[in-house]
Amino acid sequence: MGEIFSRIEHSRTSDEAVQQIESLILEGVLRDGDRLPGERELARQLDISRPILRDALKALEARGLIATRHGGGTYVADVTGQIFTPPVMELIASHPKAVADYLDYRRDIEGIAAEHAARRATDDDREMLAQIMDRMAAAHERGDAAEEAAMDVEFHSAVGECAHNIILLHTLRSCYRLLSDGILRNRTMIYDLPGVRESIFDQHRSIHFAIATGEPAGARAAAVAHIDFVRNALAEAERTGDWRRVSRLRLKQRTAD
Known part of the structure; x- marks a missing residue:
């Protein structure tokens, strides 16, 4: 996956990261089963701290938009199905x-x-x-x-x-x-x-x-x-x-x- 995520300016909360990933799913850029970059890489691309990123991922998982698979890796959930x-x-x-x-x-x-x-x-x-x-x-x-x-x-x-x-x-x-x-x-x-x-x-x-x-x-x-x-x-x-x-x-x- 190329670098499809945009740098977030001066954010101290997870809200903007959540909104960006939600938009990528809604607009069809991220599709069912697509794997997100690892935590370190995704935090780099978004230019946010890893604790803030973890909060964002937890919120997205709670909404059923992403899922963590056994063996590692975070993926876009099967929302279409x-x-x-x-x-x-x-x-x-x-x-x-x-x-x-x-x-x-x-x-x-x-x-x-x-x-x-x-x-x-x-x-x-x-x-x-x-x-x-x-x-x-x-x-x-x-x-x-x-x-x-x-x-x-x-x-x-x-x-x-x-x-x-x-x-x-x-x-x-x-x-x-x-x-x-x-x-x-x-x-x-x-x-x-x-x-x-x-x-x-x-x-x-x-x-x-x-x-x-x-x-x-x-x-x-x-x-x-x-x-x-x-x-x-x-x-x-x-x-x-x-x-x-x-x-x-x-x-x-x-x-x-």
Whole structure:
């Protein structure tokens, strides 16, 4: 982690340190699971005493924003996961109506996020997106489905960050918690269909290009088209899978006869 913390001027209490770390979490700079620098280093970056820093960390831990793990180290707590509890996530994943509603929700909210990102992305944002796309392209070229799927989640999350709307950012992150659990399952189903893998990669490139070139309408249209494609491909994969299941059963029955 680079030096993302700012020097605090003449503070004798922990309040400013608490507020700075809270802001970094709220703005998405610090993410779930990110490790904070060690006490000595963090105190140096903030330019405060270690006792004041300890007070700040205790206050943040009491609020559930950071946690100390066994074996050492202080980490940003899993605050996003509290929006969808594991039992609710399992219910959503196992019910077709909920999955359809999930994709419908993503269609709308990702369209808005991409539109905002095209308007608001900074040079650093565009560099971040370009790096993610490079990694996705490399994984795509070598056929590394797991890495490509991970970059898929990272890309959509980064688009949410580029929208520069705190509420949108955290809403999307809770949504992508479901995506990170379900995307491999969905891709396993739809990748059996001809041309799907290439189409999905091209769709991500289209979203990226519209954001990088500052085209809000184009970015929104590309994001919506991507979710529509995934939804239709998933439905087709389910139909095809059901046909195969029935065909196998017929063959097995007739062979037995």
